[in-house]
Amino acid sequence: MAILLDILKITIPALIVFLTVYFLFKGYIDGQLKLKAMELKEKQAAIGTPLKFQAYERLSLFCERISIPSLLMRLPAGD
Numbered sequence: 327m328a329i330l331l332d333i334l335k336i337t338i339p340a341l342i343v344f345l346t347v348y349f350l351f352k353g354y355i356d357g358q359l360k361l362k363a364m365e366l367k368e369k370q371a372a373i374g375t376p377l378k379f380q381a382y383e384r385l386s387l388f389c390e391r392i393s394i395p396s397l398l399m400r401l402p403a404g405d
Contacts, residue, residue, distance in 0.1 A: 390396065
């Protein structure tokens with residue numbers, strides 16, 4: 327019985343320390359992952375926004391060029 331009590335005296339504090347360290351590191355790692363994800367989203371937004379504006383600009387120029395009045399002016403007057 328004394329041996330079991332000695333094992334419990336060592337095991338219980340070790341488990342408490344282990345769980346404390348585990349949850350602290352888990353919180354720290356989760357925070358770091360969220361921070362990296364936010365940085366990645368910001369970087370993608372910084373790259374993607376100018377490309378979106380450029381695509382909209384090209385689309386508006388394309389729509390302007392294919393409008394009916396513009397097409398009619400390009401056709402030669404037929405007799």
